[in-house]
Amino acid sequence: MIDTALFRDGMSRLAGAVNLITTDGAAGRHGFTASAVCSVTDTPATLLVCMNRAVSARAAFEQNGTLCVNVLCGVHEPLSNLFASRAASMEERFAAAQWRTGDTGAPILADGAVAFDCTIDLIQEVGTHSVLFCRIVGVHLFEDAVDTLVWGSRRYHRLPVQTRP
């Protein structure tokens, strides 16, 4: 058995993009902060999101059957903290930013670095977490993004975005 503190020390070195995972539909509007997001394949365009099953919104994501992965920019650090705070209601969270609605109905952060609008294809349960395999139906690039927000070694970093020539 791996000690939880050692697992977390180790994982703190596996840096990753900071994202807001959002959904809307019959089960209502929900969103949370996650860095456990991974590209899977471009054929068909698929990503995955890991989600704690204890999160109250878990059932809403499954029921809505859709989600959007909003990759954050440097300026979104307070928004990341807000969507990670158990004390903040969904109303408070969504009131703190501008949103559009994707083809799936999921909320798209207006000025995120990029948004992946998805339908949830398959859910794999692993211990305390659910892994959501998501088919990407829309990719929304924010052309004015200058950086992206990354979490590593227990703090935020900003990585410059390179625009194509």
Place this chain on the structure above:
Amino acid sequence: MIDTALFRDGMSRLAGAVNLITTDGAAGRHGFTASAVCSVTDTPATLLVCMNRAVSARAAFEQNGTLCVNVLCGVHEPLSNLFASRAASMEERFAAAQWRTGDTGAPILADGAVAFDCTIDLIQEVGTHSVLFCRIVGVHLFEDAVDTLVWGSRRYHRLPVQTRP
């Protein structure tokens, strides 16, 4: 259908740690560079690795049943390129660094930021890729690591490692 170029432009903004995924056993020693690695749960300690099914080593990983995720430091940029190069043989790759052997038999990079020694529990096939769910049996922290290597916006970055007080 999502255009492949648009998918890749979008995913270029989802920054992530750069890792060497290694294995050894009856099917021989193999290794490749991957950034599609994700923490899943600490109960039981589990991570996942996405791997192209067309990679020649795919069968070897499944047959050995074990792998090590070696999170790279800034100085390992050439090693990352080498393990990503189709032209480099496994002998050439492994000759370029110092290794130890984990409890599973997988090669552990001696000076990687952290290594997760794992057994492969479950493989989920998704389109062109396999998602390997791996039980972590050992976490090896390299105390002298000063930074980790991250890939984002189609280039390398170095993030400082924060040591615990």
